[in-house]
Amino acid sequence: MEYITVDAASKKWNMLERRITALCREGRIEGARKKGNQWEIPSAAEKPLDGRTKEFAAQASRIEESAGSALHAFCKKYHKDPADLAFTPYRICPIGAHSDHNLGKITGFAIDKGIHIAYGPKQNGIIEISSLQFPKRAQWYVENTPAVRQNDWADHLRGATIALNKRYPLRTGLCAVIDGELPIGGLSSSAAVIITYLSALCKMNNIRMSEHELIMTALEAENSYVGVNCGKLDQSCEVYCRKDQMLYLDTKDDSFELIPADPSMKPYEIAVFFSGLERSLAGSKFNMRVDEAKSAAYALKAYAGMDYGKFNDTVLRNVPVEVFEKYKDRLPENWRKRAEHWYSEFARVEKGAEAWRRGDIEAYGKLSFESGWSSIYNWETGSDELKTLYEIMCRTDGIYGGRFSGAGFKGCCMALIDPDYEESILAKVENEYLAAFPHLKGKYSAAICHTADGVSL
Numbered sequence: 001m002e003y004i005t006v007d008a009a010s011k012k013w014n015m016l017e018r019r020i021t022a023l024c025r026e027g028r029i030e031g032a033r034k035k036g037n038q039w040e041i042p043s044a045a046e047k048p049l050d051g052r053t054k055e056f057a058a059q060a061s062r063i064e065e066s067a068g069s070a071l072h073a074f075c076k077k078y079h080k081d082p083a084d085l086a087f088t089p090y091r092i093c094p095i096g097a098h099s100d101h102n103l104g105k106i107t108g109f110a111i112d113k114g115i116h117i118a119y120g121p122k123q124n125g126i127i128e129i130s131s132l133q134f135p136k137r138a139q140w141y142v143e144n145t146p147a148v149r150q151n152d153w154a155d156h157l158r159g160a161t162i163a164l165n166k167r168y169p170l171r172t173g174l175c176a177v178i179d180g181e182l183p184i185g186g187l188s189s190s191a192a193v194i195i196t197y198l199s200a201l202c203k204m205n206n207i208r209m210s211e212h213e214l215i216m217t218a219l220e221a222e223n224s225y226v227g228v229n230c231g232k233l234d235q236s237c238e239v240y241c242r243k244d245q246m247l248y249l250d251t252k253d254d255s256f257e258l259i260p261a262d263p264s265m266k267p268y269e270i271a272v273f274f275s276g277l278e279r280s281l282a283g284s285k286f287n288m289r290v291d292e293a294k295s296a297a298y299a300l301k302a303y304a305g306m307d308y309g310k311f312n313d314t315v316l317r318n319v320p321v322e323v324f325e326k327y328k329d330r331l332p333e334n335w336r337k338r339a340e341h342w343y344s345e346f347a348r349v350e351k352g353a354e355a356w357r358r359g360d361i362e363a364y365g366k367l368s369f370e371s372g373w374s375s376i377y378n379w380e381t382g383s384d385e386l387k388t389l390y391e392i393m394c395r396t397d398g399i400y401g402g403r404f405s406g407a408g409f410k411g412c413c414m415a416l417i418d419p420d421y422e423e424s425i426l427a428k429v430e431n432e433y434l435a436a437f438p439h440l441k442g443k444y445s446a447a448i449c450h451t452a453d454g455v456s457l
Contacts, residue, residue, distance in 0.1 A: 003033075003040035013047040023048050030456045033210050044242075069132055070179035074118035077130070078175060082118040084203060088196040088455045089114035090187035091237035092270060092405050092414045094368040095352040098379050099342055100231025101290050102297065103252040103317035105349040107356070108233065110241035111270055112452040115192040119176035119200045129157060129197075132179040142170040142201075149225055159225025160194045163217045164201060172204045182447055183274045186404065186411030188234035190226075194218040195238055195455055211239050212254060214455075229290045241454040248353045252317055262359025268400065269448050271417045273393075273429055275385040276443030277410035289379060293342055296335035303327040316342045334380075341378035345371060365401025365416050369394060372403030372413075385437060389413040392432045398425050422448060 006024070010017045024032040024039040031042040074082045089110040096106030122128060127145075130137045131153055138154035140146060145162050149155040164170065178196070180189055195218050202209060209217065215235040222228045231251055241247045245258040297316045301307075304323045316324075321343050328336050348367045355363035372390050376382050382390070386404050390413055393402045398421020405414040417425055426446050434441050 002043040004043050006039050006041065009041045009045075015047070030453065031211070034208055070116040070118040070177045073130070073132060073177040073179070074120075074175075077177065078120065080120070082176075083120040084118075084200070086117045086119065086196045086199040086203075087114055088192040088199070088238050089241070089452045090182065090189065090192055091234055091241065092187065092272075093233055093237065094364070094401065094403065094414070094416065095371050096233065096345060096349045097371055097375055097403065098289065098293075098381075099345050099349075100233040100251045101229060102293055102315040102342055103231075104342060104346050105248070105250050105353075106233050106236075107349055107352050108237035108241065108247045108249070109270070110237055110243075110452045110454045111187075111272075111449040113181040113187075113447065113449055114238075114452075115189065115196045116179050116181070117176050117196045117200050119174045119204070121204050122173035122175050124173065125171060126173040126175075127157070127161065127201075128173070128175045129154060130177050132177065133184060142173050149227070155226050156190050156194050156221060157197050159221030160198050160218065161201070162225060163220040164198060164207075167213070167217065168202075168205065168207045170201070170205050174200055174204050176200060182272065183412070183445060184278045185274070186406035186413075187272065188238065188406065190222065190228075191218060191234035192238055194221050195235060199455060215239055227287075229287045237454070239454045241452070243451050243453050245451070246353075246356045248349075248356075257353075259353065259356050262357070265359035265361050266400075267419050268361055268416050269419050269422060269450060271399075271402075271415045271422075271425060271429075272405065272412055272447045272449060273389050273415070273433070274412045274443075274445045274447075275383070275389060275410060276437070276440035276445075277383065277385055285381070289338060289381065292334050293338040296331055296339040299331055299335060300324055300327055300339070303330055317346075321346075337378045337380060341374045344374055344378070361400050361416065365399070368401035368403050368416065375404055383410050385433075385440070386410065386413060388436050389429070389433055392429050396425055396428050397421060 006017050006020050009020050021039060023029050028048045029041055030045055033040050090113055091108055091110050093106055093108040096104060100106060125142045126139060127142060128139050134153040140158060142161055145158050178193060198214060198217060215232055218235045219232050222230055236249050237247055240256055242258050245260045247256060248259055249256040293316060297314050297319050300319045300323050301314060316339055324339055324343055348371055352364050352367045376387060382404055393399050393413060393415050398418040400416040402413055402415030405412050433444060
């Protein structure tokens with residue numbers, strides 16, 4: 001991402017430099033960051049709205065409406081208005097699944113639904129937080145967070161508190177209410193919860209993190225505390241993505257490109273189909289699959305006589321595909337399949353980025369379907385419910401492409417669809433899915449979403 005100085009922004013927007021600096025401090029300029037004593041502003045950032053205008057008031061009203069449940073619950077519980085609201089979007093990854101933990105490439109989008117937190121300060125250092133999706137309020141001290149997970153919904157936030165406290169001394173706690181706009185599972189809701197919570201806790205303690213620092217802090221919470229060996233796909237999408245652009249990210253060196261939709265591209269929407277079953281990665285076979293992929297990397301290096309290098313270097317990204325093709329038949333079947341998925345997914349991501357760049361959403365969608373197939377047969381994930389949803393999507397007119405969204409253990413499927421077919425797609429998928437799983441009536445649901453900006457720091 002390219003950045004400009006406050007002076008350059010002043011000339012670009014015809015605003016006083018001191019006003020722009022104040023807006024940076026208030027978090028009103030999306031993506032602005034402080035480097036040393038100077039603010040840097042993304043070159044693509046939009047001029048902030050004047051807080052006195054009707055347009056600004058309307059924007060604030062829309063934000064408040066979408067955060068309404070968390071806001072209402074906070075006011076009812078604490079008998080006062082929150083100090084602020086924070087929001088992080090969910091994400092989808094049409095191509096690039098199950099690859100970031102071995103330093104692969106991904107393509108992804110943030111969507112216009114996500115996690116909201118209404119919050120206020122607690123000067124005694126207590127974290128007091130409730131979720132509208134889970135029972136029981138959670139409490140701990142910012143300076144004395146339980147060192148091991150407590151096996152409840154708030155473990156992600158305890159881990160985030162510890163990870164942030166390692167980097168910055170925390171003194172101020174918060175009282176908060178969290179609400180998710182869509183059912184749990186498959187949309188990186190855990191990462192979105194962590195990032196939203198970190199945004200609030202940072203503001204309460206006057207901490208300003210960079211985008212990369214936020215991503216790595218959130219990742220540490222999941223890896224080290226919750227115990228999920230995920231990569232940084234989810235967090236990166238939720239931070240870097242921008243509306244009407246596709247994130248093309250290399251998780252090896254964190255370089256990324258935001259590729260806008262070509263003007264010639266056919267129109268599209270994002271459909272999310274919830275199986276009716278929630279899932280937790282900590283209790284799934286997710287970690288086993290990651291271990292099998294890394295075991296394949298170790299074995300391939302041994303067969304080829306390659307130096308193992310550092311422990312974290314032994315990933316499939318650092319083993320040439322030619323080595324895999326030469327020695328894959330020596331691998332145990334499970335290891336071979338995991339590696340087959342990783343190498344083929346890497347190639348699909350590169351092809352997908354080029355398809356998106358030239359405006360060929362049908363080619364991009366086809367690659368997403370292929371990614372879903374590989375997840376089933378090479379990565380060997382997916383419940384019967386999700387496999388059925390995937391099969392229905394493959395034979396439904398108007399769906400460009402799609403796959404499991406997330407790890408594939410319960411949760412949901414996502415699809416890129418032609419808006420002209422929206423009504424028929426929703427009807428067909430629901431009818432066929434509930435015919436196969438009638439006991440999930442009332443639990444299955446679908447939502448139509450659109451691309452959105454990532455979290456505003």
